[in-house]
Amino acid sequence: MAISEDYLQFVMDQLSDFGDIHSKKMFGGAGIYHDSLMFALVGNNGLYLKVDETNQEAFEAYGMRAFMSSEKKKGLPYWEVPLEILEDKTSLAKWAEKAFQVALNAAKKKK
Numbered sequence: 831m832a833i834s835e836d837y838l839q840f841v842m843d844q845l846s847d848f849g850d851i852h853s854k855k856m857f858g859g860a861g862i863y864h865d866s867l868m869f870a871l872v873g874n875n876g877l878y879l880k881v882d883e884t885n886q887e888a889f890e891a892y893g894m895r896a897f898m899s900s901e902k903k904k905g906l907p908y909w910e911v912p913l914e915i916l917e918d919k920t921s922l923a924k925w926a927e928k929a930f931q932v933a934l935n936a937a938k939k940k941k
Contacts, residue, residue, distance in 0.1 A: 833859050833872050841877050844916060845870075847923035848930075869926065869933040871897065871908050877916055878908035879929035882936070888925070907932075 838853060838860055845851055845862065853860040859873030869880045878897045881889060889895075892912040915921045 833875075837875070838872055841872050841916075844877075844919055844922050845926055847919045848926040864926075864930050867930065867933045867937060869930040873897070877911045878906075879911055879925055880932040880936070881907055881909040881929070882932045884935075885925075885928045885932060888928075907936075 841862070842851065842853060849864060851862055851864050853862050853872070854868075857873075859871055861868040862870035862872065871878050874897065879885075879889075881896070886909070889909040889912075892914070894910045894912055897906045897908040897910065911922070911925065915925055
């Protein structure tokens with residue numbers, strides 16, 4: 831899941847309209863956090879946002895799929911962001927907000 835620093839910086843720049851975010855390197859990739867919650871990850875040459883039934887349809891409409899864990903041999907609740915969305919900061923901020931809400935709801939369910 832290795833990523834380049836240049837790609838990570840590009841993703842962080844593209845997400846700048848979403849708000850205060852930071853990244854944390856992990857397993858050769860990086861998690862992206864807002865308000866201490868991970869809502870995205872960078873790896874496998876892509877940006878992946880947290881998904882549940884509230885936003886999955888938007889990803890499916892672009893033919894996107896879940897991030898696959900090589901260790902767990904199954905999809906994770908993070909789906910690849912279409913290039914068209916990644917390149918449009920305004921659209922990406924909207925998708926990131928929805929992914930953050932998914933992360934927030936998941937955190938509330940764990941409590």
